[in-house]
Amino acid sequence: MAPRVLVSDKLSETAVQIFRDRGVEVDFQPNLGKDREKLLEVIGQYDGLAIRSATKVTEKIIDAATNLKVVGRAGIGVDNVDIPAASKKGIIVMNTPFGNSITTAEHAIAMMFAVARQLPAADASTQAGKWEKSRFMGVELTGKTLGVIGCGNIGAIVATRGVGLRMRVIAFDPYLSHERASQLGIEKVELDDLYKRADFITLHTPMTDKTRGMINAQSLAKMRDGVRIVNCARGGLIVEADLADAIKSGKVAGAGIDVFETEPAKDSPLFGLDNVVCTPHLGASTTEAQENVALQVAEQMSDYLTRGAVTNAINMPSITAEEAPILTPFVRLAECLGAFVGQVTEEPIRSVEIVYDGLVAEMNTKALTSATLSGLMKSQVAEVNMVSAPIMARERGIQITESTRDKSGVFDSYIKLTIVTEKFTRSVAGTVFSDGKPRFIQIKGINIDAEIGEHMVYTTNNDAPGIIGLLGTVFGKAGVNIANFQLGRNRPGGDAIALLYVDSAVPEGVLDQVRDHKEIHRAVALRFDGIS
Numbered sequence: 001m002a003p004r005v006l007v008s009d010k011l012s013e014t015a016v017q018i019f020r021d022r023g024v025e026v027d028f029q030p031n032l033g034k035d036r037e038k039l040l041e042v043i044g045q046y047d048g049l050a051i052r053s054a055t056k057v058t059e060k061i062i063d064a065a066t067n068l069k070v071v072g073r074a075g076i077g078v079d080n081v082d083i084p085a086a087s088k089k090g091i092i093v094m095n096t097p098f099g100n101s102i103t104t105a106e107h108a109i110a111m112m113f114a115v116a117r118q119l120p121a122a123d124a125s126t127q128a129g130k131w132e133k134s135r136f137m138g139v140e141l142t143g144k145t146l147g148v149i150g151c152g153n154i155g156a157i158v159a160t161r162g163v164g165l166r167m168r169v170i171a172f173d174p175y176l177s178h179e180r181a182s183q184l185g186i187e188k189v190e191l192d193d194l195y196k197r198a199d200f201i202t203l204h205t206p207m208t209d210k211t212r213g214m215i216n217a218q219s220l221a222k223m224r225d226g227v228r229i230v231n232c233a234r235g236g237l238i239v240e241a242d243l244a245d246a247i248k249s250g251k252v253a254g255a256g257i258d259v260f261e262t263e264p265a266k267d268s269p270l271f272g273l274d275n276v277v278c279t280p281h282l283g284a285s286t287t288e289a290q291e292n293v294a295l296q297v298a299e300q301m302s303d304y305l306t307r308g309a310v311t312n313a314i315n316m317p318s319i320t321a322e323e324a325p326i327l328t329p330f331v332r333l334a335e336c337l338g339a340f341v342g343q344v345t346e347e348p349i350r351s352v353e354i355v356y357d358g359l360v361a362e363m364n365t366k367a368l369t370s371a372t373l374s375g376l377m378k379s380q381v382a383e384v385n386m387v388s389a390p391i392m393a394r395e396r397g398i399q400i401t402e403s404t405r406d407k408s409g410v411f412d413s414y415i416k417l418t419i420v421t422e423k424f425t426r427s428v429a430g431t432v433f434s435d436g437k438p439r440f441i442q443i444k445g446i447n448i449d450a451e452i453g454e455h456m457v458y459t460t461n462n463d464a465p466g467i468i469g470l471l472g473t474v475f476g477k478a479g480v481n482i483a484n485f486q487l488g489r490n491r492p493g494g495d496a497i498a499l500l501y502v503d504s505a506v507p508e509g510v511l512d513q514v515r516d517h518k519e520i521h522r523a524v525a526l527r528f529d530g531i532s
């Protein structure tokens with residue numbers, strides 16, 4: 001069945017055609033996102049949800065989204081999506097990190113001019129027939145200091161445009177290197193220095209716990225008298241009431257505000273103040289940017305839903321469409337290795353070590369580690385996948401290490417998973433054969449060559465005569481057909497293991513008969529869903 005996507009915000013209709021062309025069914029309901037009750041009612045039907053900023057993807061929506069696999073944000077900010085809730089449920093959240101950056105940077109520059117020359121007020125007055133030439137005295141940008149807070153994709157474009165306008169540009173961004181700053185022709189400064197020096201301040205950070213409310217009475221007090229502030233990032237970065245007070249007192253000479261604490265903003269302490277220019281979150285609203293982001297999000301979501309490719313996900317490593325088919329058998333192997341260990345380990349796991357040997361070491365090991373963890377956690381948590389597993393593992397305090405090395409054995413590629421609990425260390429290794437099927441090649445250091453099936457039985461026993469006969473007889477009597485039987489031992493008469501691939505689930509009562517035998521230490525029924 002074709003995957004189904006709901007477009008619940010005003011995306012360019014370009015997206016609809018792309019979804020259809022790529023075999024994805026699409027419901028284009030650009031106003032539905034604003035109706036939370038309706039969204040809650042219908043979301044269960046969809047594999048994908050394409051949004052802008054109006055749809056709020058809350059935990060409640062995510063709980064109701066029983067089929068949802070991907071949320072695609074046609075734009076940059078994902079603060080309207082509960083990412084932890086989505087990740088826990090295994091839902092990928094992706095955005096389009098560059099599609100609207102030029103457009104938004106241009107809006108910030110437009111705001112700066114609008115505030116410097118009071119364009120909206122001058123326009124209104126002129127059109128009202130007042131001709132108030134002496135009322136609208138502006139300031140020049142040339143030679144002024146522009147302080148950019150947050151110098152990422154958008155901030156950097158604004159900075160270079162500022163340089164082009166012959167402004168002195170200074171930037172505060174903890175992740176901005178001095179090299180990058182000098183490449184951009186700007187100066188990297190500390191925040192208090194920026195506040196002290198800037199004639200214009202423009203905000204371009206994401207909304208985080210650190211940035212929320214960063215422009216408040218205290219920070220405003222540190223700024224130059226007559227500073228002008230532009231915010232085309234997120235409303236919550238500014239405490240609107242504090243900014244309104246600073247404008248009323250004359251400390252701040254003007255502000256260009258595109259984004260608000262509450263949106264849609266029907267009311268704000270900033271409304272009606274002299275030289276405050278407001279726009280209704282228009283930063284990304286140009287034909288070009290909307291085409292870019294709609295096209296990109298539809299391509300990314302379709303690629304994920306139909307081919308398993310992951311691009312620009314906030315909560316999952318990227319997998320390209322080209323590597324997805326090559327990676328898939330190794331993802332299955334990694335899941336099986338994790339699932340094996342998860343099912344035979346009954347106590348808390350303290351650490352996980354994954355070694356990628358040979359060709360697989362050159363693949364996307366981040367994704368493979370997520371797959372291993374997903375297999376591992378599945379025995380404890382029913383709903384887990386590559387997105388949620390790393391988070392769950394971290395929540396459980398499991399330490400994860402990953403290493404790669406050149407081919408060290410007979411196999412072109414293999415993955416070895418070792419886990420440590422309070423009492424023991426356990427390892428399993430596997431490879432993918434040329435038929436694309438995963439195999440276990442080593443368990444507990446004992447070599448084996450076991451095809452993996454949906455239902456399996458694992459035993460550990462003393463290497464003694466009669467084990468094959470015992471298993472054959474007990475399973476035969478119970479009507480359980482053995483498809484494949486693999487044995488291994490560390491030395492004659494030493495520790496031995498058996499892995500049986502059986503055609504149906506083995507009831508516990510049947511396994512008890514195996515466990516009763518004096519040479520058997522353990523017998524565990526294993527399940528590898530979706531493998532055969």
Ligand SMILES: NC(=O)C1=CN([C@@H]2O[C@H](COP(=O)(O)OP(=O)(O)OC[C@H]3O[C@@H](n4cnc5c(N)ncnc54)[C@H](O)[C@@H]3O)[C@@H](O)[C@H]2O)C=CC1
Nearest residue numbers: 076077150151152153154173175204205206232233283284
């Ligand atoms: N008004 C609108 O319609 C639009 C608004 N946006 C918003 O613009 C903002 C910036 O977007 P991008 O440049 O694409 O993001 P980005 O991730 O490329 O850049 C953000 C920068 O902020 C920096 N940063 C993080 N915490 C910081 C802190 N505490 N202080 C200073 N810098 C900090 C980061 O190091 C990064 O360099 C986002 O909030 C985004 O949601 C984006 C597009 C349209």
Ligand SMILES: O=C(O)C(=O)COP(=O)(O)O
Nearest residue numbers: 052053054075076077284
């Ligand atoms: O991309 C972003 O972060 C934006 O804020 C753009 O929002 P919008 O898609 O115009 O609702």
